[in-house]
Amino acid sequence: MTPENIKTMDPFMLSSLINTKLRNEFKSLNDLCSHFSLDKKELLERLSQFGYEYYGEINQFR
Incomplete structure (x- = not known):
């Protein structure tokens, strides 16, 4: 996942990918953004x- 992907990825796929990463790998959005150097x-x-x-509080996008 790169900053460029964030700008061009289908929003439904992006939210699904981000939520999966948050659920399985990262304790917070800050941790995810830091790991992938995302703004x-x-x-x-x-x-x-x-x-x-x-x-x-639930560490996900809805």
């Missing part, structure tokens, strides 16, 4: 364009 703000903005919101 957290960009990721949040990209997914919010399609109605997804991050819920830290």
Whole structure:
């Protein structure tokens, strides 16, 4: 997963991929973003364009 993928990936595939990574590999969105050198703000903005919101208490986008 690269910053360029975030900008071009289908939003449904992106949310599925991110949620899978959060569920199986990372304790938080910050950890995921740090690991892949992603801009957290960009990721949040990209997914919010399609109605997804991050819920830290359950560590997933909905």
